[in-house]
């Protein structure tokens with residue numbers, strides 16, 4: 001991780017019919033226009049039924065887009081894919097490898113995100129070696145099913161306050177219109193799928209988010 005923890009994490013939508021590489025290219029182009037590549041991270045996220053080979057091919061291609069501009073590249077769930085392509089790190093949640101095990105797999109330097117929804121889980125994940133914590137759903141989202149009720153900015157802020165040395169990435173239903181409320185509550189960053197991937201103009205959506213976060 002560079003000296004600045006990225007403020008905006010754009011997560012790929014690799015569902016059938018989507019164009020994740022086109023979206024990532026547009027996102028990076030927008031960050032370049034704002035001289036904000038150091039503020040951007042791309043997380044490669046595929047559905048559970050996607051083969052490792054397809055996940056590898058996507059991650060490899062995304063990393064190729066990120067590297068020339070120093071954009072941080074993380075891989076969701078599949079740490080072997082992260083290591084195989086040479087990504088900067090990965091993200092794990094409750095159904096993935098335990099955080100301490102993920103830390104061993106990634107090694108001491110890799111950026112490791114862990115999903116947390118409360119103060120106790122946040123403290124435990126930090127102790128187990130997480131570099132940052134993904135906290136959500138902050139707001140209602142249709143992108144992932146089976147989630148608990150939205151936490152809202154206040155709970156995101158309470159988790160952030162409990163682990164002041166660990167960046168919080170708020171996720172779930174984040175838009176350019178509500179991102180500032182999460183940063184104001186104490187999140188270091190926001191993560192989005194739909195706000196960029198489902199936008200008519202993903203580059204414009206990225207610019208709007210980067211400007212909103214400030």
Ligand SMILES: Cc1ncc(COP(=O)(O)OP(=O)(O)O)c(N)n1
Pocket residue numbers: 009043045076077091092093094095096113114115133134135136144169171191
């Ligand atoms: C930044 C960030 N926060 C949370 C998540 C969700 O991870 P997880 O709970 O493991 O759910 P899946 O994304 O794997 O479906 C994330 N990916 N990124």
Ligand SMILES: Cc1ncsc1CCOP(=O)(O)O
Pocket residue numbers: 136137138140141142143144147171172173174191192193194195
């Ligand atoms: C993977 C994940 N984990 C919590 S919310 C979420 C989906 C976020 O997608 P969106 O930004 O479209 O609400």
Ligand SMILES: [Mg+2]
Pocket residue numbers: 076077091092093094095096
């Ligand atoms: Mg996961």
